[in-house]
Amino acid sequence: MESLNLKLLEVCSKCGACYHICPSCLNLDEGYDPRAVIKDILAGQYEKWLSHKSIWQCLECHHCLEICFQHYGFENAMAAMRTLASKKGLATTQVKRGWDMFIKTSKLGEPAAPARKKLGLPEAAKSGAEDFKKILKIYQERKV
Amino acid sequence: MKDFTVFWGCTIQTRFPFLEKSTRMVLDGFNLPYRDIDGFTCCPEKSLVNNIDHGLWVLTAARNVALLDKAGVDLVSPCTGCVSNLATVNSELHLDNKEKNKVNSILNEIGLEFKGKNKLRHLVPFFHDEVGIPAIKNKLIKPFNGMRIAIHYGCHMIRPSHALKNDDPLDPKKFDNLIRAMGAESVQYMTKLLCCGQGLDRVDQHENALHFARLKLKELKALKVDAMALCCPSCYLQFDNNQFLMEKEGEKFGIPILYFTELLGMAMGYRPEDLGLDSHRIEATDFLEKWQRLNGELAKTTELNRQLEEGFGIAQP
Ligand code: SF4
Ligand code: SF4
Numbered sequence: 044m045e046s047l048n049l050k051l052l053e054v055c056s057k058c059g060a061c062y063h064i065c066p067s068c069l070n071l072d073e074g075y076d077p078r079a080v081i082k083d084i085l086a087g088q089y090e091k092w093l094s095h096k097s098i099w100q101c102l103e104c105h106h107c108l109e110i111c112f113q114h115y116g117f118e119n120a121m122a123a124m125r126t127l128a129s130k131k132g133l134a135t136t137q138v139k140r141g142w143d144m145f146i147k148t149s150k151l152g153e154p155a156a157p158a159r160k161k162l163g164l165p166e167a168a169k170s171g172a173e174d175f176k177k178i179l180k181i182y183q184e185r186k187v
Numbered sequence: 188m189k190d191f192t193v194f195w196g197c198t199i200q201t202r203f204p205f206l207e208k209s210t211r212m213v214l215d216g217f218n219l220p221y222r223d224i225d226g227f228t229c230c231p232e233k234s235l236v237n238n239i240d241h242g243l244w245v246l247t248a249a250r251n252v253a254l255l256d257k258a259g260v261d262l263v264s265p266c267t268g269c270v271s272n273l274a275t276v277n278s279e280l281h282l283d284n285k286e287k288n289k290v291n292s293i294l295n296e297i298g299l300e301f302k303g304k305n306k307l308r309h310l311v312p313f314f315h316d317e318v319g320i321p322a323i324k325n326k327l328i329k330p331f332n333g334m335r336i337a338i339h340y341g342c343h344m345i346r347p348s349h350a351l352k353n354d355d356p357l358d359p360k361k362f363d364n365l366i367r368a369m370g371a372e373s374v375q376y377m378t379k380l381l382c383c384g385q386g387l388d389r390v391d392q393h394e395n396a397l398h399f400a401r402l403k404l405k406e407l408k409a410l411k412v413d414a415m416a417l418c419c420p421s422c423y424l425q426f427d428n429n430q431f432l433m434e435k436e437g438e439k440f441g442i443p444i445l446y447f448t449e450l451l452g453m454a455m456g457y458r459p460e461d462l463g464l465d466s467h468r469i470e471a472t473d474f475l476e477k478w479q480r481l482n483g484e485l486a487k488t489t490e491l492n493r494q495l496e497e498g499f500g501i502a503q504p
Contacts, residue, residue: 066382070402071395099390103234104382105346109356114349125238134239135391141235149228149247151235152201162208162463167200171226171250174297181293182246 047084047123051115055081061107061117067100075100077117080124089124094133098124149175188317189306190220191261194251196269197229198420205463206420209448210265210310212462216326216455217318221263226254230269234386248276249290252307253299261306263313265448267419270309271343271351277303278350309344311418311447312353315361320368328456330370333481334474336450337374337412338362339403339426341419342382365447366416369454374412378403385425400429404440414474418447431468443471453478 059078062068067075075097083089092098098121107116128134134142144151154167193214199206214221228247229236237244252273255262264270280287281303291300308316314323340359348356357380363373384399404426407415415426427444434440444467452462464471 066384066399070381070399072398096390096392099392100387100395102342102382102384102386104342105356106342106382108347122238126241129239137389137391138235138238141232141389142239145229145231145236151197151229151232154200155202155204158204159207162204164204164208164211165223167195168223168227169225171228171254174226174250174299175228175247177297178246178250178293179243181296182243185293186242 047120048115049085051113052081052085052120054113055115055117055120056085061111064106064110065117066104066106067102071100077101077121081117081120084120084124089127092124093128093131096135098128099135099138146179148172188220189261190222190259191263191306192224192255192258193221194227194230194262194264194266194269194273196264196266196420197232198268198424199266203420203423203466205466206265206423206446206448209446209452209462212457213448213451213455216452216457217322219318222260224254224258224260227251230272232268233272233275234389244272245276245279245286246290246293248273249280249301250294250297250299252277252303252305253294253301255305255307256302257299259305261308263308263310265310265418265446266421267309267341267343268421270307271347274307274350275347277307308353309351309418311344311362311365314447314451315365316353320364323365323368323451327369327454329478329482330454330485331366331450331478332370332485334371334414334478335374335410335412336366336371336445337376337407337410337415338366338379339383339415339417339422340380341417341422344419362416362418362447366450369450374410376406376410376412378406383419383422383425385421385429388425388429396425397429397433400425401433401438404430404433404442407442408440412442413477414443414445414471416445416447416450427468434469441469441473443467443469443474445471445474 062078080092083092101118101121103118107118141151149172150170195207231244231247280301287301294301340362345354345359346356354361366373381403384396387396417423423444430440449462449464453459459475
């Protein structure tokens with residue numbers, strides 16, 4: 044996915060259509076507005092947004108993606124900003140915590156065994172944690 | 188019908204095992220050919236993993252899909268996020284051979300290959316398309332005639348549509364059809380397709396998450412619906428748990444949040460407590476009472492009609 048495609052963003056700066064279908068744009072009082080972020084990206088001044096809570100307010104509801112004639116949507120610009128923020132250690136506390144758990148266990152939680160027993164559920168299938176560890180190692184080695 | 192496995196996902200198995208229970212009960216009730224397979228990890232959650240490392244998001248999802256290729260089964264999930272994530276990666280790899288080869292060069296090391304040959308479907312469109320409305324109607328013992336239910340689709344049941352291809356992404360109908368098939372009215376409301384907003388709770392913005400929950404619950408309270416129906420553990424968390432938290436602070440909505448599988452199970456005659464309804468934080472007492480009462484009336488009418496019909500057959504003295 045081309046996340047920060049300046050050519051596409053150039054078109055966004057003239058369009059802005061998805062603002063009017065975006066639930067966060069329409070409902071958050073403090074004013075979530077990717078149009079402002081996109082303007083700054085195009086001007087090369089996006090730095091200030093990396094520590095702004097706005098970039099985490101995209102709900103990834105994909106409404107913008109559905110209506111966008113470029114098949115781009117605000118969400119892709121916002122996701123790219125979040126990746127940049129994360130690289131600088133600026134992800135929110137819960138995101139960091141979730142990420143650590145995922146990397147360590149391959150999941151975001153383990154089946155609740157006592158509750159399963161009480162409900163009469165069969166034992167949960169085995170997770171793929173071991174294989175995940177292996178491919179994660181190869182992936183990281185190849186990345187560097 | 189082709190064999191399938193159920194992708195339960197982290198949230199249901201960690202926090203809401205009773206949703207797994209009701210799902211298994213309805214799948215068993217229809218005698219559907221499913222089996223659990225070992226080896227799944229987190230789908231993984233897009234808003235978490237993709238934000239930080241797109242490549243790892245793709246690789247992890249591709250590994251889960253490759254397990255289906257190995258077992259030769261389709262996938263059905265009662266979680267909208269899981270299906271949407273897996274389907275999005277599936278479609279991305281089908282469009283990009285280079286990336287697919289890169290992923291497979293790693294998966295080969297653990298004896299897997301991503302082919303993406305099997306169907307990935309959410310439980311609601313699966314019931315609509317594969318089980319079918321007539322078969323569902325045949326199973327109904329205690330339908331919801333007279334009940335007013337508001338559907339919350341959940342964004343990821345229907346979007347992104349290029350990957351999921353299961354309903355109209357801006358005007359979906361399948362969940363509505365199912366709720367109507369169970370006898371209830373699917374109440375139409377302004378915020379019907381509004382995102383639940385639970386994602387904000389995962390990025391340390393609890394007040395904003397509550398703000399989104401409130402938008403829908405307020406409207407549904409004004410419309411006096413009997414319940415909200417959904418089929419996503421994340422949306423369930425948002426409307427059941429966060430509604431409960433708001434009620435503790437004195438904001439009362441009183442909207443029971445019922446999972447698609449719980450409604451279907453109840454209509455099929457299973458007992459609410461066996462389906463896990465007593466694990467909900469928002470009680471469904473009023474809903475259940477009204478439903479029992481209406482079913483009593485329905486049974487009486489049916490009995491009267493039977494006697495009437497019989498009357499015509501009685502031989503005159
Ligand atoms: S995906 Fe994000 S930016 Fe797009 S409409 Fe939804 S909340 Fe707005
Ligand atoms: S993402 Fe698409 S719909 Fe939104 S402003 Fe850009 S071009 Fe317009």
